Amino acid sequence: MIVTAYYESPIGRMLLAADGDALVGLWLEGQKYFGDSLHGGHREQDDFPVLLQAKDWLDRYFAGEKPRIAELKLAPAGSAFRKAVWERLCRIPYGEVTTYGQIARQIAAAYGKDSMSSQAVGGAVGHNPISVIIPCHRVVGATGSLTGYAGGIAKKIHLLTHEGAYAEGFFVPKKSTAP
Template identity: 45%
Template structure:
């Protein structure tokens, strides 16, 4: 008999960058974070990376909301206190875990990230995994920049990436 779909809760919160979407599971883990302007992307990633799930409206755990609020208010260590869990492939999860080793205020190139996971020739695969990150900001894919120091793709948009890196005090080439 097939397992019933997992129930995931979708909450919305106001941020300096627009309305954020938080998806959490029954254990309180953040499973996805994105923007209302990218809601289709969020649901696509959830569907691709997880077993069947029902997405229902509700409140995210107060602790997750509080840590996101703290981050936006200037506590750059707050993201590290948010419990998260993802689906995805083993390689994607390896890349996402490595993203969490990039401290706030620092950036890393795609090549540097590939080297960090011991796969120096997998630069494009690292880029694809980075772009499939369902837990943006918390799993800080925004901290990955081009080899020339310029901002490159970000699922939430380059304006948001610019704001996030500026908020964190990171160095990058501005256009």
């Protein structure tokens, strides 16, 4: 059974979800695909060990520390392709960004292909079920566009600024794919 708890963060309320000894979800309240992988029943339990670990990780992150993703056992549900993209997201260093195209090239190389669609990567990034910890906010468009963040562009900007990764050349496109 999935166990959930809420966490109050500087960017809003978050719902955390665990299954056994692994974190399976972390969503910003109101984000696109909120609770998408919570199929069936779940119970709320604030003191569940995995959720306490995740809350501690988030406390340290928002306090300006750089906790390692590997400190937490993560088990996001998704296709092999999505999991490959999410694993690549975990490799983006704190305070740095990458582009959808760069990830697409990395995934293509891993699969032995000549190319991979940046849009397909964008879809996987957008469906990341463990927001903030799996740092999908660190992905930007090739031209510096801040698009596609399921939690909202303002929250993406906040997270990038918090990490010292926000650059002057970043911009919000007129037609964005996220609120």
